[in-house]
Amino acid sequence: MNIHTPAHSLAAAQREALTRPTREEAEAAVRTLLLWAGDDPTREGLVDTPARVARAYEEFFAGYETDPVELLARSFEETDGYDEMVVLRDIRLETHCEHHMVPIIGRAHIGYIPDGRVVGISKLARVLETYAKRLQIQEKLTAQVANTIEQVLKPKGVAVVIEAQHQCMTTRGIHKPGVSMVTSRMLGAFRDDASTRREFMAMIGAPRGAGEG
Numbered sequence: 001m002n003i004h005t006p007a008h009s010l011a012a013a014q015r016e017a018l019t020r021p022t023r024e025e026a027e028a029a030v031r032t033l034l035l036w037a038g039d040d041p042t043r044e045g046l047v048d049t050p051a052r053v054a055r056a057y058e059e060f061f062a063g064y065e066t067d068p069v070e071l072l073a074r075s076f077e078e079t080d081g082y083d084e085m086v087v088l089r090d091i092r093l094e095t096h097c098e099h100h101m102v103p104i105i106g107r108a109h110i111g112y113i114p115d116g117r118v119v120g121i122s123k124l125a126r127v128l129e130t131y132a133k134r135l136q137i138q139e140k141l142t143a144q145v146a147n148t149i150e151q152v153l154k155p156k157g158v159a160v161v162i163e164a165q166h167q168c169m170t171t172r173g174i175h176k177p178g179v180s181m182v183t184s185r186m187l188g189a190f191r192d193d194a195s196t197r198r199e200f201m202a203m204i205g206a207p208r209g210a211g212e213g
């Protein structure tokens, strides 16, 4: 695969090479996991669980079916020259860790400085949601959201900060509840100009240290 393949199409291209199992095969896999956990998949409480899990997976991983670039396709130019920062803060984030397939729960903050065009503000949250409904690591999710906004909208700058708790660290393994991971991706003016970055950090009430360096 060409290294210049845009991030948003990577998952789609990779998936083309894969054969999707049938619903029955997916449910059979869940039955195997129930047995592996040590339970009896034929008992009353579990007999419908494979179907429920398959439906839940359709919801958790619906983001493979959506092209985030299309979400940003409609933009508006009648802004009377508005060229200040636009920030969407405290967007609830739910995604799944690609290592353990357990939830990562947190908040995201997205900012950009328009260059003649603005986008419907809900679309920024939709871009986040599309990438979040795929298996993720937080760094990749952060970069994908910022890169997509930059590629499509071509603004003067894009900033994305994500703070999240990883259940693979809170409910298993190292068991450290209360620990958040903070990631940021700064592009354009947010990367080049410290005062722009500080203004964004102040607007989102950023955790100390986020986005610096």
Ligand SMILES: Nc1nc2c(ncn2[C@@H]2O[C@H](COP(=O)(O)OP(=O)(O)OP(=O)(O)O)[C@@H](O)[C@H]2O)c(=O)[nH]1
Binding pocket: 097, 098, 099, 136, 137, 138, 139, 166, 168, 169, 173, 174
């Ligand atoms: N960088 C990064 N690491 C993550 C993320 N989500 C989970 N991880 C880490 O991925 C690593 C996977 O490490 P492994 O040693 O392969 O797996 P493991 O034996 O289950 O690791 P432990 O969680 O330490 O028990 C762990 O350190 C997780 O904490 C993420 O979004 N970003």
Ligand SMILES: [Zn+2]
Binding pocket: 097, 098, 099, 100, 101, 102, 166, 168, 169
């Ligand atoms: Zn994990």
